[in-house]
Amino acid sequence: MIPEQATQAWIATMGPEAIARSNSYFEGGYFLMLAGWAVTVVSCILLIWLKLLPRVRDGIEGRIKNGFVQGAILVIVATIALSILSFPLDLYAGFYREHQFGLATQTLPAWLSEFAIGFGINLIISALFISGLYQIVKRAPNTWWIWGAGVTGAFMALMIAIAPVFIAPLFNTYTPMEPGPLRDDIIAMAQANGVPANDVYVFDESRQSNRVTANVSGLFGTTRIALADNLLERVSPEGVRMVMAHEIGHYVLRHVVSILVFTLFVVAIVFALLGTAMTRLIGDGRWGIRSVGDPAGLPLVIAVAATLFTLATPLFNNITRFHEHQADIFGINASREPAGFAETALLLSEYRKMQPGPLEKWLFYTHPSGYDRIHMAMTWQAHEMEAGRYPQGPLGPPEGYRPDFVVVDGGE
Ligand SMILES: [Zn+2]
Incomplete structure (x- = not known):
């Protein structure tokens, strides 16, 4: 059997129903991404129209003199308002849809309590980080995007370092x-x-x-x-x-650091574009926003940033997929388990479409597709068998093999 045939034989063990379910789950994710962006932008427009943040700013600036604290309060107000507006979509995407596809095991109260913890963490981190960025914009109105990307890098490194100790244990043991x-x-x-x-x-x-x-x-x-x-x-x-x-x-390949460095290049570009867009949009004080450095303009910043980051999603995906591909190559050579690789690639199809088109992969895939992974495993096995470094055996699934999929019974 040649690797291509062996790959198709592995994929065929899924059966047409599981393939259809996997495609539908993953393709639905494309629309959710678009819906998430649309909800954010519409919500931000609503907040801008209501002049919510300029009103809060005018109300607090007589009493609170510290610019960082003022900024943090405005970030908290904006985050709460936007979270309320996007909650229906979060509930659908995070809870109902996951159950519909048999991926979730949580009850609604358990999900809601974790959602609340996540929201609280997000609120604290956003207030500190975004208000900090505004301080940089005020001090360096023209070059803030470089300093901002630097501070973002330091902040992300700190978050990655503390996550296993302080954040992950809040959700799992x-x-x-x-x-x-x-x-x-x-x-x-x-x-x-x-x-x-x-x-x-x-x-x-x-x-x-x-x-x-x-x-x-x-x-x-x-x-x-x-x-x-x-x-x-x-x-x-x-x-x-x-x-x-x-x-x-x-x-071994130091991917945490490498992904961070790649990411910060994209972040710096997005920040630069964001600065230019904000200067043009605000002009000389539109919608009650005084300047680019005025935190009362946050909903406008979020709307523009959400648009830029959504457009940049394929870049981030390609950065990640590049590293995932490296880890796959490393993994197959270190473990020498092509069948094990095919088995797990099949199980991952519960939440990732097996065989995307090239453009689809470029746009949406953070990991190699199931097809790519099984094909890599089969090619590796074929060459290793030919060289006599791997036991001769079936290139392809063992007789009667069936992946251990989660059984979905009528959306329970
Ligand atoms: Zn990985």
């Missing part, structure tokens, strides 16, 4: 993986590739969803590799080894 052959194997693989790991963490993703997932998080001293309990539950040891080898790849 992380425990060291149970001792056993698979754990020993993962640690041996990590150490063989220069990762100073003595522990692998398991987190209770099953609290929220059925998703098969793993990640590398943290920065500086807090870096760690973690896998979801669902992964251990639903994937063979070969598949787990491949996923962990992929995560080890992210670590």
Whole structure:
């Protein structure tokens, strides 16, 4: 069997129903992205029209002299107003739709309480970060976009570093993986590739969803590799080894730092465009906004920034996909598990369309498609078998293989 045929044979194990469901879930995501942008822009226009922030600013500036505190209050008001307006879409996309596709495991009260925690964190972070950016705009009206991108980088690095310690535990419990052959194997693989790991963490993703997932998080001293309990539950040891080898790849190749650097280039460009657009739109004080550095103009900033960042989404996706592809190559060579790779690529199709067109992939994919991943695994296996470095075996799924998909029964 040639790799192309073997790839199609793996994909065929999904069956037409699962393929249709996967396509429909992922393609729906394109419209949700558009809907999210539209809701943000319309909500911002409403706030601008109501002059909500200029009114609050006029009300507080007599009493509060500190510009940073003034800015933070305005950010909090805008964030609360926009969150209320976008809540119906968040509820649909985050809760109802996830249940409809059998991906979520949470009850509505549990979902709402996590949503509230996320909202609270977002409120604090936004107030500090955005009000801080406004201070930079005031002090450096022409070059703020460079300083702003620098501060964004430092802030993001700080957030990445503290996330595993302070934020992730608010949503999930992380425990060291149970001792056993698979754990020993993962640690041996990590150490063989220069990762100073003595522990692998398991987190209770099953609290929220059925998703098969793993990640590398943290920065500086807090870096760690973690896998979801669902992964251990639903994937063979070969598949787990491949996923962990992929995560080890992210670590070894320093992807957290690399993605951050790439991202900041795009952020700097978006900030520069945002500054130009704001100067033109506000003119000499339109809609009660005094200048670009006036935090009362935040809804306008958010509307323009949401538009620019939505347009830049393919750039961010390509930056991520480039790194994910590297981690895949690293993973297959470190784990030597082509069938495990195909197995997990199939399970990931529960939330990612298998075979996109080239433009679709360029626009929307943060990871290689399932097709690309299985094709890579089969090509690797074919060459390794030919060279005598891999046991001869079926190139393609074993006889009668069926992926362990979540059963969706009528949208329960
Ligand atoms: Zn990855």
